[in-house]
Amino acid sequence: MIRICTSIWPCFIGIIALTTGALIGSETKPSKSPKKSIEQKTKIHRLDTQERAPYDAFTYLNRIPAKADEGEDILDFTARVYSRLANQEGRILIKLPQGMTREAYLGYKIFLSTDAKVSNGNCVTCHAPDKFTDFKLHKLNGDSPPRPTPSLRNLAERKIDIAEALQVKLAAIKSPNAPKAYRNIHLNKMDLTHLESFLKQLNDVDDKAFRELILNAKILNTLLD
Ligand code: HEC
Numbered sequence: 197m198i199r200i201c202t203s204i205w206p207c208f209i210g211i212i213a214l215t216t217g218a219l220i221g222s223e224t225k226p227s228k229s230p231k232k233s234i235e236q237k238t239k240i241h242r243l244d245t246q247e248r249a250p251y252d253a254f255t256y257l258n259r260i261p262a263k264a265d266e267g268e269d270i271l272d273f274t275a276r277v278y279s280r281l282a283n284q285e286g287r288i289l290i291k292l293p294q295g296m297t298r299e300a301y302l303g304y305k306i307f308l309s310t311d312a313k314v315s316n317g318n319c320v321t322c323h324a325p326d327k328f329t330d331f332k333l334h335k336l337n338g339d340s341p342p343r344p345t346p347s348l349r350n351l352a353e354r355k356i357d358i359a360e361a362l363q364v365k366l367a368a369i370k371s372p373n374a375p376k377a378y379r380n381i382h383l384n385k386m387d388l389t390h391l392e393s394f395l396k397q398l399n400d401v402d403d404k405a406f407r408e409l410i411l412n413a414k415i416l417n418t419l420l421d
Pocket residue numbers: 307317318319320321322323334336343344345346347348356358361362365375377378381391
């Protein structure tokens with residue numbers, strides 16, 4: 197339906213309603229199938245993830261790929277994400293869901309970083325999105341048997357103290373027998389605080405809260421960096 201606006205306000209409101217409608221969908225639309233789709237439940241369109249953490253709201257808002265493609269190397273995946281972030285940062289278009297701080301965003305970048313001299317988390321090598329695990333075993337020091345990489349989602353539910361877990365990790369990467377992926381990690385105290393903020397974005401919320409995270413997103417002022 198195309199209408200020519202004769203006065204400015206109804207037209208303006210019409211445009212807002214159209215754009216909001218496109219993002220959120222119609223509230224009154226009846227559900228055809230008895231089992232509701234994700235889009236119907238959250239009223240957010242083009243949402244192809246089942247995950248419900250603030251991090252997932254963040255990847256949705258910024259159209260960041262959720263995981264590596266079939267057969268794609270994790271380094272190619274991180275390169276793809278970094279180029280998307282750089283593009284959005286340059287245009288001041290990074291959107292942070294409600295509650296996701298600048299510190300958490302910086303932590304996310306450290307988490308993804310694989311070859312920097314400083315602030316290099318290299319975490320993504322083993323804790324690969326979207327489950328934040330590579331589903332593999334890793335020999336973390338000389339004598340002990342290989343350990344499976346745990347998922348980093350929902351650490352709160354599992355009552356994991358993140359700060360403490362990071363201290364354990366720091367000690368492990370200093371071991372002379374640490375694997376190469378550990379020896380590539382370079383973190384200072386500030387980086388650890390940022391990583392901790394990021395890992396807190398991986399706890400699921402319910403559908404209603406998830407929708408709010410998206411609707412109340414804010415633009416990150418990347419000019420401050
Ligand atoms: C070599 C692969 C590897 C890399 C790289 C790696 N991790 Fe891990 N991570 C593991 C494994 C394996 C464990 C389980 C350790 C154990 O069972 O003792 C673990 C455990 C953890 C835990 C505890 C989770 C739990 O459920 O107890 C946290 C938190 C964590 N890693 C965060 C990180 C962060 C942050 C980084 C980047 C700075 C990182 N990891 C880099 C393999 C890795």
